[in-house]
Amino acid sequence: MSRKILVLGEARDGALRNVSFEALRAAKVAAGGGEVVGVLIGEAVQPLGSELIQYGADRVVIVEDDQLRQYTPDGFSQALLAVIDQENPNGLIFGHTAMGKDLAPRIASKLSSGLISDATAVEEIDGTLVFTRPIYSGKAFEKKIITDGLVFATVRPNNIEPLARDESRSGEVASLAVEIHTIRTIIKEVVRKASEGVDLSEAKIIVAGGRGVKSKEGFEPLQELAKVLGGAVGASRGACDADYCDYSLQIGQTGKVVTPDLYIACGISGAIQHLAGMSNSKVIVAINKDPEASIFQVADYGIVGDLFEVVPMLIEEFAAVKQ
Amino acid sequence: MNIYVLLKRTFDTEEKINLLNGEINEEGAEFIINPYDEYAVEEAIQVRDDQGGEVTVVSIGCEEAEKQLRTALAMGADKAVLINSEDDVEDGDQYTTAKIIAEYLKDKQADLIITGNVAIDSGSGQVGPRVAEMLGIPAITTITNLEIDGHTVTVVRDVEGDSETIEASLPLLVTAQQGLNEPRYPSLPGIMKAKKKPLEELELDDLELDEEDVEAKTKTIEVFLPPKKEAGKLLSGEINEQVSELVQLLRNEAKVI
Numbered sequence A: 001m002s003r004k005i006l007v008l009g010e011a012r013d014g015a016l017r018n019v020s021f022e023a024l025r026a027a028k029v030a031a032g033g034g035e036v037v038g039v040l041i042g043e044a045v046q047p048l049g050s051e052l053i054q055y056g057a058d059r060v061v062i063v064e065d066d067q068l069r070q071y072t073p074d075g076f077s078q079a080l081l082a083v084i085d086q087e088n089p090n091g092l093i094f095g096h097t098a099m100g101k102d103l104a105p106r107i108a109s110k111l112s113s114g115l116i117s118d119a120t121a122v123e124e125i126d127g128t129l130v131f132t133r134p135i136y137s138g139k140a141f142e143k144k145i146i147t148d149g150l151v152f153a154t155v156r157p158n159n160i161e162p163l164a165r166d167e168s169r170s171g172e173v174a175s176l177a178v179e180i181h182t183i184r185t186i187i188k189e190v191v192r193k194a195s196e197g198v199d200l201s202e203a204k205i206i207v208a209g210g211r212g213v214k215s216k217e218g219f220e221p222l223q224e225l226a227k228v229l230g231g232a233v234g235a236s237r238g239a240c241d242a243d244y245c246d247y248s249l250q251i252g253q254t255g256k257v258v259t260p261d262l263y264i265a266c267g268i269s270g271a272i273q274h275l276a277g278m279s280n281s282k283v284i285v286a287i288n289k290d291p292e293a294s295i296f297q298v299a300d301y302g303i304v305g306d307l308f309e310v311v312p313m314l315i316e317e318f319a320a321v322k323q
Numbered sequence B: 001m002n003i004y005v006l007l008k009r010t011f012d013t014e015e016k017i018n019l020l021n022g023e024i025n026e027e028g029a030e031f032i033i034n035p036y037d038e039y040a041v042e043e044a045i046q047v048r049d050d051q052g053g054e055v056t057v058v059s060i061g062c063e064e065a066e067k068q069l070r071t072a073l074a075m076g077a078d079k080a081v082l083i084n085s086e087d088d089v090e091d092g093d094q095y096t097t098a099k100i101i102a103e104y105l106k107d108k109q110a111d112l113i114i115t116g117n118v119a120i121d122s123g124s125g126q127v128g129p130r131v132a133e134m135l136g137i138p139a140i141t142t143i144t145n146l147e148i149d150g151h152t153v154t155v156v157r158d159v160e161g162d163s164e165t166i167e168a169s170l171p172l173l174v175t176a177q178q179g180l181n182e183p184r185y186p187s188l189p190g191i192m193k194a195k196k197k198p199l200e201e202l203e204l205d206d207l208e209l210d211e212e213d214v215e216a217k218t219k220t221i222e223v224f225l226p227p228k229k230e231a232g233k234l235l236s237g238e239i240n241e242q243v244s245e246l247v248q249l250l251r252n253e254a255k256v257i
């Protein structure tokens, strides 16, 4: 079945996030040969339009306004609803990011539509779109379908392989003028803590530290390992509670949920609440001096040993093979 | 201050999950207050103690949710409402839940509604923002701090680790993120008092809702467990040999670097 699907692209520090390309891929599947329309909302997002097209959008609609410089639910809702009004799509796909999580339920509610949040896969089976999503913190999965109204989903970063970039693709990038009125929540200040280096929720490789890291300084070798691998640093709540690192790094049930290709857990015992945030990682490595630690039960590879001995050796080995 | 808290009774995720007839087997499982809703209850109590007013905790679900509501009352909430949907609706989704809650709240003149940012079982994070939208009030999600000065509310919002300070005015809905507060344990006198606090039970009829009004827009067609992970490989030998082997395995076997 052919459908017209809108994909809301998301930029961070002036560049599109990977999850936008993943959402385009999901939209391609959902469109079933129909049109995929990229949408960009912001202050100066025009230059990003062609990139959405190279990753699979057929054309792009841009809404630009001073008041859209930062994401606010009211501003972005007004802009997106105007695009929806113009395009009259059969479906919408966003990334399941802070913005997507915040915006999608509001739009779904405005349009009286269903919404499948945090999908990790989409397929068409006998003309019906079937979305897979984790439930119970990744201990189970469900397959869901839309029974009424728009096909609307948010996709979890790092789970759907984007299409390869095709620089020969071209398409229309058109602006839509939208008058933004009342914004009821005013952003007074933004403090950036997490933004240095690779974004945790989209990182392909994560080096995570727990209480076994023992101090703020103890995180330095982990940072170095992450750097060598082009990955990001994460942490258990134990490490955050002990003030070895910022809560923005916490992974788990009450922190971030991540699904990198490689997760290296250093000095983390593997409490169920931590596993809730990382057990769906593709490959898990555990480094722990306690052979009984439960992290070894989910690990693909384990080293029983002192992380302060193992991590520096790993840095050396990886640096050598990366050459 | 008229404060409402939305509370979901959830499966304790410490529990092992297994399936029975294609559904999550709840037999013998522990149920808890959704952890984020505990933050919501705690925050509501603190706001009330500071500003005066009343805290009402609302849950939709089955009769058994009374236990979690009593716990919230024992923490210090004033009243509880259980909307028992068991007999009226078979298949619901987030639209269903939000619609019922919004219908209940629409004439309550709530100043502040606090929800969890996500339920740890079905985990969509939709219900809070959906309810706010239906009520026509603003919502701020994943908050880690809340201050109220007259009609002005200043919150700190967690955005993937960064934080935004946001100003808005009442009425307002906020969703609680970890870090908002340390939820208290119910005290023994609290537990005794909770037994006498009002717990109202409603059905869809009482809200003048029909089954069709709340019909789900999505449907679960299958529940499955992830493939069992094969036992991992514990490496052996001298530490430096293990490290070399690991790097080789990651390159050649797992092919992740």
Ligand SMILES: Cc1cc2nc3c(=O)[nH]c(=O)nc-3n(C[C@H](O)[C@H](O)[C@H](O)COP(=O)(O)OP(=O)(O)OC[C@H]3O[C@@H](n4cnc5c(N)ncnc54)[C@H](O)[C@@H]3O)c2cc1C
Residues within 6 Å of the ligand: A209, A210, A211, A212, A213, A235, A236, A237, A238, A239, A250, A251, A252, A253, A254, A255, A256, A266, A267, A268, A269, A270, A271, A272, A273, A274, A277, A287, A288, A289, A290, A293, A305, A306, A307, A308, B035
């Ligand atoms: C409602 C709730 C929500 C929670 N949410 C989360 C969450 O989101 N994320 C989370 O992570 N936790 C969460 N927790 C906490 C969780 O239960 C654990 O307490 C926490 O994950 C433990 O952190 P840890 O593994 O770093 O510390 P510990 O359990 O203390 O483990 C430290 C490990 O380091 C090892 N070690 C020590 N020294 C070395 C060394 N030199 N070399 C190698 N290994 C060493 C030890 O053998 C041990 O296994 C939550 C708890 C609750 C109740």
Ligand SMILES: Cc1cc2nc3c(=O)[nH]c(=O)nc-3n(C[C@H](O)[C@H](O)[C@H](O)COP(=O)(O)OP(=O)(O)OC[C@H]3O[C@@H](n4cnc5c(N)ncnc54)[C@H](O)[C@@H]3O)c2cc1C
Residues within 6 Å of the ligand: B006, B007, B008, B009, B034, B036, B037, B040, B058, B059, B060, B061, B085, B086, B089, B090, B091, B092, B093, B094, B095, B096, B097, B098, B114, B115, B116, B117, B118, B119, B120, B121, B122, B123, B124, B125, B126, B127, B128, B220
């Ligand atoms: C009548 C009815 C029938 C249902 N039938 C099914 C079914 O057949 N199959 C199925 O899988 N699920 C069913 N559900 C559950 C439903 O799919 C969702 O679990 C529910 O809507 C909450 O969504 P969520 O878990 O994603 O919560 P989220 O949106 O992640 O929750 C966010 C916050 O919203 C509030 N909240 C969420 N749920 C409730 C609640 N029930 N009461 C009070 N506050 C709440 C809490 O503050 C919570 O922290 C049914 C629900 C209802 C009401």
